[in-house]
Amino acid sequence: MTDAKSPGRLRPARLEQVAGGSGTGRDTAGGAAAGEAGRARRDGVATGVGTAGAKPSGTHARPNPAAELGFSGDPGQRGDPGSDMLHAQRAWDATLATNRLDDLGVNIERQRVEIRDVTAAVGLLVDGWPADVRACVQSVMDHTGANVLALDLGDIDGVGDVLDRLAEQYPDRIAVWHVIERPHWRGGTATWGESRAKLLRLDESDVHVLMETSVMLRGDALTPLVAAVAEGAVAAGWRGAEPSGGGVHEAGPGRVRALTGELMAVRRSAALGALPEDAHYGRNADLELSLGLRGELVVPPGPLPVERLGAHDVPADYLERESRRNYDGVRRILGAS
Template sequence: MTTAARHVWPTVRSIPVSAVTDARPPGHLKAARIEQVAGVSGTGRDTAGGAHTGAGRDTAGAEHTRRASGVGTAGARPRGARARMNPAAELGFSGDPGQHGDQGDGMLHAQRTWDATLATNRLDDLGVNTERQRVETRDVTACVGLLVDGWPEDVRRCVESVIEHTGARVLVLDLGNVEGAGDVLDVLAERHPERIAVWHVAEAPHWRGGTATWGESRAKLLHLDDSEVHVLMETGLELRGDALTPLVAAVNEGAVAAGWRGAEPSGDTWVEADPGEVRALTGGIIAVRRAQALAALPEDATYGRHADLRLSLALPGELVVPHGHAPVLPLSSHDVPGEYADRESRRNYEEVLRALHAS
């Protein structure tokens, strides 16, 4: 396919959105979690919109209020239904809440837990858990959204890795055909027409002297997508395995978003978080419920650095980092050095701090 054969829209804003795709109820995606397991205060909002708050602690030890889940009623647990009464039973312990067991059985229980952990790790190594997650999420629609601003070789490797290792569709917004990256996309789209859709605009990225901003461009990708789970991915990454299924599975199980790297606030800085529920997601791959991302995305962000933190703080629900190894290879840094990047990064981070302190 030649460059002359493609349709190029003048601006990001001029690309038409043929239908409102976020108004319909979810197809196969389970409802987001609206409460914690037994013994922990409920969080989120109930189906009538009433707020529930639960006290948590950030890494500095300060109490904060958990955010609401912000999801609809489709697939949600009926009001009045009880949480799991004994989650320990799911780990192989007694299912009787009144049974405390022999105090001398502590070593036996510890050994069983250790054996179960080793077995789980072995299953992870063999890919059994990921295959199970594929089956469980086979009907959940997911799409990878890419914002292309140059680096054609990285773009090729990034897109080809998504095609090779996942079943997700790829939706790409090419800003200005910088360094011929748009030409590379056309070749890939011609090779995989059922998997890749490319939108070209004449606008160059704002951070490269043009007028197309990060927030407006990412918002356009969200509106063009009609999937239940939208994956924000950077083109400076290459998948070395199925890095998406565990994230989609986490979202399907109730998280509003999932990624392979998490962050927790520590004063006015952020530190990397352990797997599990986190305050923010970073790392260049974030799977998010598309309907919630539409309202939370910082459309005023002209630059992408720290915009993931802003998105995370605005999302109404649990953010999760799965356990396990992320099969992702960084290709190169796509940060644009200079006064513009420094200024816009500071502006994004100031918004992050305001949102953090307000919460």
């Protein structure tokens, strides 16, 4: 499956701040963006995406903060309509009201409305751990409206039956493909890059979500990610990363240089050209994918309602070898940027 035309439901990708360019992408609190956000808050306008799950801003609010600043603290006191202080009071009240609406989850509802015409699907590579797969897929069904595309590699530990039962329960939302090839890390021929490429080409959605079966959703973590992509980011993820030297450090929220593949929403048309199809395993290959995307990478404000289910252990020597091999690709991109 290939793109016949550019998805008309997504805004053009923002290229003025290309991830992987100059700077680390870790200055997420200051600069012009923070100034604009501050001005929007003062004007009583909801800013940004992904505030669901954030700590309520009014948790420790004082009973009458306006009076402490010299403003009228009495809601029944009308005052002079032309008074600057009355205008300031109204702006203050509007800001507090907006924050409370965000705290009640109105912001994420607004995002759902804004992206109602944007299609998204979750792509899963399934290579064992039936209990985690069941929890992962069920969480997508329970908390989002996204479809699931699952590629079962070799029916490890009977996980194929788990997927089939879920697909029978949600026939309009879950599609499963079974292949006899076992995962590369188990001595088979099915590699991460090749399998991910198959899922991307099977998908017809505007936004493709890479998700690992080692995580599950505790709420709607997809809407903030898809909303960020719809607004112009080329990809948005649960975790940001800053590759430096021989290591990787966590980054975000805000604009970041790279994203991890545990949960990442990406413009499908862009991912098709950036995916490292020669990668045998996913560790660091997800970084190479995100670094290869041309556009802005972001981590929405959070925390997003995502939970790790546990480590999916692979042989240590295999993990070290393939992670090092994939990081060579990361270094090549960093060296060329």
